[in-house]
Amino acid sequence: MTRKKVKLAYIEDLSSRKATFRKRKAGLMKKMYEISTLCGVDACAIIYSPFNNEPQVWPSNEGVQDVLSKFEELCEIDQSKQKLNQDSFLRQRIRKTDEQLKKQIRLNREKELSQIMYRLLSGEILHNLSIDDVNDLQTKMVRFRKDITMRIHSLEEAEGHPINGN
């Protein structure tokens, strides 16, 4: 029942640490309640513990969310010069990913063109094997190949650099 002055350092012993945590957490929550009642202020606290799965909060889960949304709002306004906050960062990332996706889809459509042309062309070859058609076919193919090559080049230039996954 004697008590020496508590040494302010991590309590190595698990059970004493746990006991201390439980007691002090209760005390802290009480103090939070008192200051907000006595002084009429909004306040919240969040404490993570290895002993509880859920974070320990005051005044309540919802109360905390209210208070911290207010906090984040203030941070956003005040820290406009600082780095973008999480939310706008995410939005920015979405925008970029969306743009990439749209480019890929556009690119795909172009590639599908040459794919379809290949199919048509090979079909054409297969069903028009007479020697008389070869010169005509050759002309068609030269034109088509030139066209496709140009399309691909202009696409690649538009992309600037190859797009890689992730």
Next chain:
Amino acid sequence: MTRKKVKLAYIEDLSSRKATFRKRKAGLMKKMYEISTLCGVDACAIIYSPFNNEPQVWPSNEGVQDVLSKFEELCEIDQSKQKLNQDSFLRQRIRKTDEQLKKQIRLNREKELSQIMYRLLSGEILHNLSIDDVNDLQTKMVRFRKDITMRIHSLEEAEGHPINGN
């Protein structure tokens, strides 16, 4: 120097309220420091006061942001039944868009195959126009077309459904 038991109610008098706030806030911050040191836990507190423009926080502005981002993350997991919050909604959207993008890129690579084959093939046709090669070429093309058609079909089945932009 006498002190009666403090009545737990809003302190009407401004200056005493302010004094009480200042003292108790300091006490609270000290207790926060103590519990986190003694028990090795993450914790934060935010207190709004009409006396300070900025919200009073522990351990620091950045520390609070770290702790509360963790808190929000946990909330997401726990409140899976509730509506998704803005942040996780955005994250989810990013993940989905990323997945779509990866699919598109994969699809593109496969399509590039047939595109390259087309180029090779048309080059081959253009430079091997002797009648003697036609039968040989025809055999090659039949095999190639079959192969490509199968590839495309299996790709389309693997995708399940057509991918559309946005």
Next chain:
DNA sequence: TGAGCTATGTATAATTT
């Protein structure tokens, strides 16, 4: 205003149940 000072109430370490 706020800082410093006690007297007293409160929180809590150590201990038992």
Next chain:
DNA sequence: TAAATTATACATAGCTC
């Protein structure tokens, strides 16, 4: 384990400067 107890350290109301 966690609740209850109790002695002691600590926080702080009320005061002065």
